[in-house]
Amino acid sequence: MNIIVPMAGMGKRMRPHTLTVPKPLVPIAGKPIVQRLVEDIAKVCGGDIDTIGFVIGKHFGEEVEAHLLTVAKSVGGVGKIFYQEEALGTAHAIYCAKQALVGNVIVAFADTLFKADFQLDVEQDGIIWVQKVEDPSAFGVVQLGEDNVIREFIEKPKTFVSDLAIIGIYYFKDGEHLRKEIEHIIDNNLKDSGEYQLTRVLEAMKRQGVKFYPGEVEEWLDCGNKNATVNTNKRYLEYIRDDKLVDDSVRLINSIVIPPCYIGKDVKITNSVIGPYVSIGKKTDIADSRIDNTIIQNESVIRKANITGSMFGSHSVYDGKARNLSVGDYNRIEE
Structure with a gap:
């Protein structure tokens, strides 16, 4: 299993705490956000971790890069650093780590944590981590068919179609297929709102017969701003209080x-x-x-x-x- 963690964003909503430290290295209950994320994904995977690709900005520096390699080693993986020099969307961020888009792949954006009580079924084509939310209009959501296969991806629906929000963690059985579809939208300059979006890639894969299933988490913990991060710290301390x-x-x-x-x-x-x-x-x-x-x-x-x-x-x-x-x-x- 390879894991790709796009984390090159500036973390502007977390300032002043991200002026000297990238947001994914802000500590939650004593460990950086990105370390908590990687550890929790490793638990859900249940198998061996091969490569963990961290997509960062070059300005992060050698000390941060060394720390990320240590995080990968702590869960039995080999860390690799990839750079995203320009923010061109979620699909572009993933493509920056195209060398790791091989075999089973998990993509996890490093501004969210989760608690889950399921084991990843690596035989499924794809799994999208989701959680029920009260106001789905603020999120990308998935709509399910009767067979529990994801029928449609909807970005910030104005009318109710589903309350299953995408939390930003994805499993792909075929990493090469994902890479091919991202290459297609980049080569053909297919942008949404000026960026190369993962949602477009997921829709293309779905039309080609890939079946995506929901992986519903118990709790979705946001680290997008100061108040959310303090609350996530509280919840994590409750989880690990023993x-x-x-x-x-x-x-x-x-x-x-x-x-x-x-x-x-x-x-x-x-x-x-x-x-x-x-x-x-x-x-x-x-x-x-x-x-x-x-x-x-x-x-x-x-x-x-x-x-x-x-x-x-x-x-x-x-x-x-x-x-x-x-x-x-x-x-x-x-x-």
């Missing part, structure tokens, strides 16, 4: 941690109440604070804070009082 989440090196001085919380290496917490649903990165120092439902990244300093539903980047400093914050890397706030 794991060991507090490192042995953590120093608690006259403080209480209300689980579930993730607390990384060499964190110091003094005269504070932390939790529930807080993730704290390594070497962070917190004092005289009450914090819940918040993500704090590495090597930050928090003083006299009363915060909830917030997000702090690495190397940030906060000294004051507030309830809802979005503080980027290296920022300093004093009140």
Whole structure:
């Protein structure tokens, strides 16, 4: 099984947290979004992972590339880096990793996480991960036939046709067929809204007899903006609450941690109440604070804070009082 993870986007909706770190490397419960995604896909696959192709921008840098290769190795795969120099649509992003479009392929866009209770049936032609949503007009949806085969893909329907939204993860039994169809739309400059879209490719494959089935997930977790990411962190901590989440090196001085919380290496917490649903990165120092439902990244300093539903980047400093914050890397706030 090969996995392709397009992740070259700028993550503008997540600023300031994506000014120094690509969005897929923002941590959720102590691990980057992309690592959580790859691990969860590996569980659903149930088989061997061969190549994991990460489609990134060249500006991401060597440190990010090295980290992605480590992520691939952690699930038994071989990581490869591919570059998308210009944002030309979802199909174009996948095609940037055309060398990995061989055999069984999963494509997973790195701005969403999921929880699923099904095993991937690799004998099916294709599987589209979906979840029921209350307002399908904001999503691409699938319409099913009586045989549970996907009959139609509809982008942001104005009238109700289905409540099964596509979450951005796809399985293809024949990666070469997918590559051929993407090549066709690029060679013939077949664009939708100025871009090469995967939906057009799926429709073409369906007309040629490929049968796509839905893979319905239990929960779809968005990481598109600060509030959604904080909520996803909360949900993940609930999922893994029985794991060991507090490192042995953590120093608690006259403080209480209300689980579930993730607390990384060499964190110091003094005269504070932390939790529930807080993730704290390594070497962070917190004092005289009450914090819940918040993500704090590495090597930050928090003083006299009363915060909830917030997000702090690495190397940030906060000294004051507030309830809802979005503080980027290296920022300093004093009140």
